[in-house]
Amino acid sequence: MTLINENYLNLQGSYLFAEVARRTAAYKAAHAGQEVISLGIGDVSRPLVPAVVNAMKRACDEMGQAATFRGYGPYEGYDFLRRTIAAHDYVDRGVAIQEDEIFISDGAKSDVANFQELFSSHARVALQDPVYPVYLDTNVMAGRSGAWKGGEFEHIIYLPCTAENHFSPRPPQQHADLVYLCSPNNPTGTALTKAQLQKWVDWANEHRAVILYDSAYEAFIRDKDLPHSIFEIPGAQTCAVEFRSFSKTAGFTGTRCAYCVVPKALKIEDEAGNEYALNELWLRRQSTKFNGVSYIVQRGAEAVFTPQGLEQTRQIIDGYLDNARVILEALHKAGFAAYGGKNAPYVWLKTPQGINSWEFFDLMLEKLQIVGTPGSGFGRAGEGYFRLTAFNTPQLTQQAAQRIAAFTF
Numbered sequence: 051m052t053l054i055n056e057n058y059l060n061l062q063g064s065y066l067f068a069e070v071a072r073r074t075a076a077y078k079a080a081h082a083g084q085e086v087i088s089l090g091i092g093d094v095s096r097p098l099v100p101a102v103v104n105a106m107k108r109a110c111d112e113m114g115q116a117a118t119f120r121g122y123g124p125y126e127g128y129d130f131l132r133r134t135i136a137a138h139d140y141v142d143r144g145v146a147i148q149e150d151e152i153f154i155s156d157g158a159k160s161d162v163a164n165f166q167e168l169f170s171s172h173a174r175v176a177l178q179d180p181v182y183p184v185y186l187d188t189n190v191m192a193g194r195s196g197a198w199k200g201g202e203f204e205h206i207i208y209l210p211c212t213a214e215n216h217f218s219p220r221p222p223q224q225h226a227d228l229v230y231l232c233s234p235n236n237p238t239g240t241a242l243t244k245a246q247l248q249k250w251v252d253w254a255n256e257h258r259a260v261i262l263y264d265s266a267y268e269a270f271i272r273d274k275d276l277p278h279s280i281f282e283i284p285g286a287q288t289c290a291v292e293f294r295s296f297s298k299t300a301g302f303t304g305t306r307c308a309y310c311v312v313p314k315a316l317k318i319e320d321e322a323g324n325e326y327a328l329n330e331l332w333l334r335r336q337s338t339k340f341n342g343v344s345y346i347v348q349r350g351a352e353a354v355f356t357p358q359g360l361e362q363t364r365q366i367i368d369g370y371l372d373n374a375r376v377i378l379e380a381l382h383k384a385g386f387a388a389y390g391g392k393n394a395p396y397v398w399l400k401t402p403q404g405i406n407s408w409e410f411f412d413l414m415l416e417k418l419q420i421v422g423t424p425g426s427g428f429g430r431a432g433e434g435y436f437r438l439t440a441f442n443t444p445q446l447t448q449q450a451a452q453r454i455a456a457f458t459f
């Protein structure tokens with residue numbers, strides 16, 4: 051008999067967005083002819099920009115010629131892309147990150163899910179609550195969660211983020227080895243300030259903890275004082291790894307390209323106190339389990355940083371932020387307490403009259419034919435909240451906003 055990895059039996063329910071898709075499909079099947087608008091999963095609606103498409107076409111032509119054809123690429127990504135990212139996203143902004151600290155991948159989801167493999171199975175994990183479910187689920191799969199008791203996992207340190215603490219948690223009193231921070235945050239749409247992040251960096255250096263910093267939505271930051279990278283914070287290079295993505299920045303959700311930054315100064319230890327550089331361990335992991343992102347896609351990602359690429363993608367992000375503004379205004383008009391949406395593509399609202407998140411999901415679908423994501427799916431502190439995304443088209447977002455503004459409860 052082949053035995054199962056019993057950690058999988060600890061997972062609670064199905065993956066959040068799969069469950070939302072299942073319920074939406076069931077509703078649509080039962081109500082043919084109704085126009086259901088999705089403000090649910092954060093998937094982009096605008097196509098790849100011309101600068102990216104043209105670069106990918108050129109790369110395709112190169113792949114069709116014997117003289118310029120390429121087989122396997124480097125595990126850590128092509129130098130041209132790593133160099134461009136280091137210069138544009140870091141060095142030009144005064145942050146000393148080098149190209150050999152950057153690893154190209156097929157997505158921030160895979161990176162953030164895989165990175166925990168480098169740590170002991172006994173590592174104590176702290177998470178913002180609510181937060182992107184992948185952080186928790188992958189640690190459950192790896193056996194770090196302990197048992198599910200009274201609505202939470204016994205070994206996970208939950209850091210509640212609610213309207214009361216302005217969605218910004220304080221470092222925990224007890225020791226944690228790994229802390230996941232997401233800013234701008236999915237799902238609350240709020241972003242950590244430099245001062246808040248400095249507290250986390252100081253705490254992590256003091257506790258010799260590692261911060262896994264997901265900044266997949268940094269391109270949506272418009273407030274000039276907010277940090278785009280954790281490496282803008284002094285001390286971060288000895289305690290943090292950063293995850294970034296082209297998915298929401300440049301419409302790559304289906305194209306797949308992302309990167310993570312692992313500073314060479316970041317070390318962890320074995321039980322005997324010997325030190326190991328996470329940068330080398332990650333390369334070892336990637337070269338064993340991953341064969342890199344296609345040349346064509348990496349040329350497309352590189353084009354995001356050309357003057358045309360930057361301008362074209364900025365216009366698209368501005369459009370999504372405009373959608374977020376439209377959604378926020380409609381929610382406020384209908385009397386909801388709503389947050390986020392200014393430096394992020396997510397709007398986070400408090401459900402009315404104590405309705406729970408899944409009941410509100412059903413209500414929105416049945417009364418307004420709008421799909422959103424129940425806050426409780428992101429963690430217990432998300433109960434009584436609901437997430438709407440700004441990624442639909444302006445037309446459908448306007449239509450959804452009209453339905454929301456007329457909502458009575």
Ligand code: MLT
Nearest residue numbers: 090091092093159182236
């Ligand atoms: C979301 O809706 O939270 C995102 O689309 C999920 C993801 O990026 O994997």
